[in-house]
Amino acid sequence: xxxxxxxxxxxxxxxxxxxxxxxxxxxxxxxxxxxxxxxxxxxxxxxxxxxxxxxxxxxxxxxxxxxxxxxxxxxxxxxxxxxxxxxxxxxxxxxxxxxxxxxxxxxxxxxxxxxxxxxxxxxxxxxxxx
Amino acid sequence: xxxxxxxxxxxxxxxxxxxxxxxxxxxxxxxxxxxxxxxxxxxxxxxxxxxxxxxxxxxxxxxxxxxxxxxxxxxxxxxxxxxxxxxxxxxxxxxxxxxxxxxxxxxxxxxxxxxxxxxxxxxxxxxxxx
DNA sequence: ATTTTAAAAGCAACTATGTTGCATTAAAAT
DNA sequence: ATTTTAATGCAACATAGTTGCTTTTAAAAT
Numbered sequence: 001x002x003x004x005x006x007x008x009x010x011x012x013x014x015x016x017x018x019x020x021x022x023x024x025x026x027x028x029x030x031x032x033x034x035x036x037x038x039x040x041x042x043x044x045x046x047x048x049x050x051x052x053x054x055x056x057x058x059x060x061x062x063x064x065x066x067x068x069x070x071x072x073x074x075x076x077x078x079x080x081x082x083x084x085x086x087x088x089x090x091x092x093x094x095x096x097x098x099x100x101x102x103x104x105x106x107x108x109x110x111x112x113x114x115x116x117x118x119x120x121x122x123x124x125x126x127x128x129x130x
Numbered sequence: 131x132x133x134x135x136x137x138x139x140x141x142x143x144x145x146x147x148x149x150x151x152x153x154x155x156x157x158x159x160x161x162x163x164x165x166x167x168x169x170x171x172x173x174x175x176x177x178x179x180x181x182x183x184x185x186x187x188x189x190x191x192x193x194x195x196x197x198x199x200x201x202x203x204x205x206x207x208x209x210x211x212x213x214x215x216x217x218x219x220x221x222x223x224x225x226x227x228x229x230x231x232x233x234x235x236x237x238x239x240x241x242x243x244x245x246x247x248x249x250x251x252x253x254x255x256x257x258x259x260x
Numbered sequence: 261a262t263t264t265t266a267a268a269a270g271c272a273a274c275t276a277t278g279t280t281g282c283a284t285t286a287a288a289a290t
Numbered sequence: 291a292t293t294t295t296a297a298t299g300c301a302a303c304a305t306a307g308t309t310g311c312t313t314t315t316a317a318a319a320t
Binding site (some may be wrong): 133135136137156159161170173193 | 305306307308309315316317318
Binding site (some may be wrong): 261262263264265266267268269270271272273274275276277278279280281282283284285286287288289290 | 291292293294295296297298299300301302303304305306307308309310311312313314315316317318319320
């Protein structure tokens with residue numbers, strides 16, 4: 001079985017996730033990393049972290065891809081069925097951990113994964129009425 | 131006010147949408163269009179159709195972008211809050227027009243748009259047990 | 261029917277995002 | 291200290307989408 005190593009670059013990426021309250025794109029991470037590692041390395045680190053269920057991948061309505069730390073605690077079957085909120089003004093994406101959609105599906109569909117993204121204005125941008 | 135014109139390319143694109151039961155990507159449309167028009171033109175036609183609420187844009191879990199005809203009938207406020215199903219096997223995306231998620235949101239969020247995508251196995255692929 | 265006008269198309273160039281192959285480096289087990 | 295192989299760096303490539311500018315053409319005005 002494959003072991004995963006703790007490298008300087010991976011540690012740096014995890015630290016960046018730790019400090020951020022919102023989801024981050026590859027580009028945003030790269031800006032913070034600077035030249036500590038190659039941009040390809042960041043892609044590969046993100047792949048690994050997603051694979052190890054340490055972060056999850058979020059695809060926004062506009063097609064932008066972001067990543068956020070997982071906050072679940074060792075669930076056996078792991079579906080990221082919580083909602084994500086994408087602010088049209090500040091462009092930040094936040095996980096709404098406790099918002100779970102309920103729905104009724106037609107027969108004969110087997111669901112393995114769910115993406116539920118809401119977009120609009122976040123509390124911050126709603127208050128500063130612009 | 132801007133008027134929208136009926137061009138040969140636009141007609142062709144609409145015909146392709148008419149024939150398809152599933153959502154289509156730019157590439158899939160381009161393949162069917164052949165050299166009837168430039169690929170940039172297809173992008174611009176899709177933009178216009180989305181703007182005119184004739185098709186809607188669907189961003190899949192894997193980041194692929196597809197388009198599908200709208201089936202609503204002249205609603206004033208137009209939110210595409212129906213679900214989309216993305217099959218992991220045949221990669222087809224279908225609109226589940228009648229599946230609408232219900233959810234409870236924290237205060238101070240203003241929702242303008244919703245993306246609810248389910249992925250797994252569609253009835254076709256579920257039956258042919260592979 | 262002809263002229264006018266601006267929407268739409270064509271084309272080339274560019275940007276952004278993500279991937280792959282391969283040689284090199286380094287984490288961690290021995 | 292040596293060994294093993296995961297991880298990295300780098301170059302090249304692939305795909306998706308955008309932009310500027312000229313030309314074409316749908317459709318309105320004459």
